[in-house]
Amino acid sequence: xxxxxxxxxxVLVFVILGSIWLEVFLRSRVLRRPKRLLLAxxxxxLPFLIWDAYAISQGHWYFDESRILGVYLPANIPLDELLxxxxxxxxxxxxxxxxxxxxxxxxxxxxxxxESG
Amino acid sequence: MTYTAIGVMAVAIAVLLDLFxxxxxxxxxxxxxxxxxxxxxxxxxxxxxxxxxxIVKYDGAAIIGGTSPADSAPAFIGDGRIAFAPVEDLLxxxxxxxxxxxxxxxxxxxxxxxxxxxxPPIWRKRHR
Numbered sequence: 001x002x003x004x005x006x007x008x009x010x011v012l013v014f015v016i017l018g019s020i021w022l023e024v025f026l027r028s029r030v031l032r033r034p035k036r037l038l039l040a041x042x043x044x045x046l047p048f049l050i051w052d053a054y055a056i057s058q059g060h061w062y063f064d065e066s067r068i069l070g071v072y073l074p075a076n077i078p079l080d081e082l083l084x085x086x087x088x089x090x091x092x093x094x095x096x097x098x099x100x101x102x103x104x105x106x107x108x109x110x111x112x113x114x115e116s117g
Numbered sequence: 118m119t120y121t122a123i124g125v126m127a128v129a130i131a132v133l134l135d136l137f138x139x140x141x142x143x144x145x146x147x148x149x150x151x152x153x154x155x156x157x158x159x160x161x162x163x164x165x166x167x168x169x170x171x172i173v174k175y176d177g178a179a180i181i182g183g184t185s186p187a188d189s190a191p192a193f194i195g196d197g198r199i200a201f202a203p204v205e206d207l208l209x210x211x212x213x214x215x216x217x218x219x220x221x222x223x224x225x226x227x228x229x230x231x232x233x234x235x236x237p238p239i240w241r242k243r244h245r
Contacts, residue, residue, distance in 0.1 A: 002170070011166045018159060026238045033230035040221035048213060051123065060120045060179035067172050088210075089217035091159075096152040096218050101236030103148070110148050112141070114225030116232050 007067035008080040012087045019091040028097035030090070041089045048085050052077050120179040124208030131212040131219075139223040143215060153214065160210045164202035169193070175203050 003010045022028045030037060053075035055061055063078055071079040103110040118126075135143050143149040167173045169190045177184035181204060182197025192198050199207070225231050 007170070008167070008172050011163060011172070014166070015159070015163055024239075026236065028235045029233045030235075032233050036221065036224045036230035039224045039229060040217055043220060044213065044216045051127070055120065055123075055179075058179065059176050061173055061175050064172050064174070085213070088213060092152070092156050092214045092217050093221050095156050096148065096221070097235040099148060099152045099155070100234075101238055103151075104236060105234075112143070112146055112148055112222045112225075114222055114231055116234055 002067065005067065005069055008063070008078070009069065009083065012080075012083055015087050015091050019094045022094045022098040022101075026098040026101040028094050028101055030094050030097050037090070037093065040093060041086055044089060045082075045085050049073075049075075049077060049082065052081050052085075120175070120203065120205045120209075121181055124205040124212075127212035128208050128215075131215045135215055135219040139219050141219045141222045141226065143219045143222065149215075149218060152218065153211075156214055157207070157210070160206075160214075161200040161202070164206050164210075165200035167202070168198075169201035180205050 023031055056076050063080075068078045068080045073079060073082060100110065100112075105111060105115045132144055135141055168175075168185070171185065171190065174185035175182075180197055182191070185191050191201055193201055197204055
C-alpha cells in the first residue's frame with residue numbers, strides 16, 4: 001500500500017467500504033443510532049490510546065513515517081491510530097447488526113437482551 | 118511488559134468486563150461468535166495490509182516472533198506471525214472488538230436507542 005501519506009488511512013477506507021454496504025443492504029441501522037454508537041466507541045478509545053502510547057514509547061510497534069498523515073496526538077500517537085480505534089469498532093458493530101438482521105430475533109438462540117418488543 | 122503479556126491481560130480484562138461489569142455475557146452468545154468469525158477474517162486481511170506492506174512494524178523484543186525486517190515483508194505465516202502480523206494482534210483485536218460490541222449491547226439493554234432495530238435484509242420481506 002503506497003498512497004504516500006494516505007497509505008495508512010487508505011487501509012481504513014478499505015475497511016469502511018468493506019462494511020458500510022451492510023447499513024444499506026442488510027439494514028444494520030447503526031448510523032441511525034448515533035448516540036449509542038458514540039457511547040460504545042468513546043469509552044473504549046481511552047484505554048486503547050493509552051495502550052498505544054505505551055507501546056509506541058517502548059517501541060513495541062512503530063510506523064513508516066512517510067506513509068502516515070504526519071499529524072500527532074499527545075504521546076506521539078499518530079492521528080491515523082485514533083481513526084483506527086474509531087473505524088474498527090464501527091465496522092465490528094455494523095457486522096454484529098448485519099448478522100442480527102439476517103438471523104432475526106424470532107429464535108432465542110440469537111438474542112442478546114436488547115431486543116425491543 | 119511485552120505486547121504478548123499486555124495482549125493476554127487485555128483479553129482477560131475485556132472478558133471480565135463483559136461478564137461482570139457490563140453483564141452483557143457476549144462471550145456466551147452465538148451472535149457474538151458468529152460476528153467475530155466474520156470480523157477476524159477481515160482483521161487478518163487488514164492486518165496483512167498494514168504489516169505486509171510495512172506501514173507498521175514490530176520489535177522482536179515485545180512479541181513471540183522476531184523484529185520486522187527493515188526492507189522486506191515479514192513471514193506470511195510462522196515466526197509468531199499470521200498474515201504478516203504478530204499473533205498478538207489477535208489478542209489486541211479480540212479485546213477491542215469484544216469491548217466495543219459489549220458496550221453497544223450494554224447501552225441497548227439500558228434502553229439507549231434500542232430502535233430502530235436492524236433488519237431484515239432488503240431482499241427479505243418484513244414479518245411484523
